[in-house]
Amino acid sequence: MLLLHVSDTHLGASRPGRLRDREMDFYEVFDEVVEVAIRERVDAVVHAGDLFDSYRPNPQTYYYAYRSLRRLRDAGIPFLVVAGQHDQPKASALTPLRVLEEMELVRVLATDRPRTTVVNLRSGELGIAALPYVPPQLAGEVVKELRRPDAGRRVLVAHLLLKELGIPNAHLSVAELRASDYDYVALGDYHMRYSTTYGSTPVVYPGSTEALDVLESSDERYVALVDLSRREVSVGWVGLTRFRRWVVVEGVRGLQDLVKALDPARLRDLQKPPIVYVELASRSVPQVELRRISDYLDSLVRSCRALLYRVQVPSVAGGPAEVVAERVQPTQVPTLEQVVFRVVGDPELAKLVLSIIEGSEDPEFVKSAVGRLVEDPPLLAKLRSLVGRLDRQKG
Numbered sequence: 001m002l003l004l005h006v007s008d009t010h011l012g013a014s015r016p017g018r019l020r021d022r023e024m025d026f027y028e029v030f031d032e033v034v035e036v037a038i039r040e041r042v043d044a045v046v047h048a049g050d051l052f053d054s055y056r057p058n059p060q061t062y063y064y065a066y067r068s069l070r071r072l073r074d075a076g077i078p079f080l081v082v083a084g085q086h087d088q089p090k091a092s093a094l095t096p097l098r099v100l101e102e103m104e105l106v107r108v109l110a111t112d113r114p115r116t117t118v119v120n121l122r123s124g125e126l127g128i129a130a131l132p133y134v135p136p137q138l139a140g141e142v143v144k145e146l147r148r149p150d151a152g153r154r155v156l157v158a159h160l161l162l163k164e165l166g167i168p169n170a171h172l173s174v175a176e177l178r179a180s181d182y183d184y185v186a187l188g189d190y191h192m193r194y195s196t197t198y199g200s201t202p203v204v205y206p207g208s209t210e211a212l213d214v215l216e217s218s219d220e221r222y223v224a225l226v227d228l229s230r231r232e233v234s235v236g237w238v239g240l241t242r243f244r245r246w247v248v249v250e251g252v253r254g255l256q257d258l259v260k261a262l263d264p265a266r267l268r269d270l271q272k273p274p275i276v277y278v279e280l281a282s283r284s285v286p287q288v289e290l291r292r293i294s295d296y297l298d299s300l301v302r303s304c305r306a307l308l309y310r311v312q313v314p315s316v317a318g319g320p321a322e323v324v325a326e327r328v329q330p331t332q333v334p335t336l337e338q339v340v341f342r343v344v345g346d347p348e349l350a351k352l353v354l355s356i357i358e359g360s361e362d363p364e365f366v367k368s369a370v371g372r373l374v375e376d377p378p379l380l381a382k383l384r385s386l387v388g389r390l391d392r393q394k395g
């Protein structure tokens, strides 16, 4: 029995900022998770909460969630989900998870109280105890309602913060969760990868699929593959590739520092223009230098070498960092580079297309550009996959 464990996909989020491209990141990486599940032929996907970013997803969020989950359903892979705080309505309204359940795309394990179910998967019975998000002060009481499932393999799925993480507002310890009652404990709520064991039971957070703020940024994001076929449970990690990278530059005294740190080779290798966060060395960087820095970062955004940026000064005495320059919203009129990049989706390919557009008056130039393309197999392969993607979007 093989499960894919994912959590905190926050569909519908666009943080930081309010860019459409940023919102798409969350859908794209969710679609990659679905592809991993199909490729690895898992028996089920277990989502440990915060599928959506809001309990009132907008139509396009439903649209992309539906498109991805439909692929999973067509492959015969059940999607089992527990509610995180972002999936829970504030009043006695309906959680969006129920909408997906009614469409037979997901199976909701629990929404506001603990619930235990036995699910028949193609490789056998899986008993699941599910603990949705509850406020930390209630967790001690609520966990007493949790019943250990009566089945061959037992999994606990919960959306909470473990005391072992050593962060404020934690819910329970692994001992209080009675983790050793289960073969595997699938957790969500913490946005970084973290795993421990209790007795012989793996207790795992795969982390969110995208970083929602700079503190969560990382060059690696994962889902867990959990093999329950043998007595000894094994956990493997699959690294995701379609999430957006963050480039964080600290201790900047002036433009020169920044240009040096934003190594063009590093930026070119990224699949998507990164989110750039700059922290100045001190509060005393002169205004004129700050202006040069923001002009430079604006030029990166306009030419699609960065998605957005923020420049901060260090916080004083643990207070919040102060933002001194940023671009987190779309420019009013998109540049030609931005339009081409949006269609092409790859920086290298976008550059080629742009060079052809710009030189299109000159037939000799176009001939040589196309000639270059033919002699560059990796670039040609990218072009083929672009055509494939555009075809799929039509279909």
Ligand SMILES: [Mn+2]
Pocket: 008, 049, 050, 084, 086, 189, 190
């Ligand atoms: Mn979350």
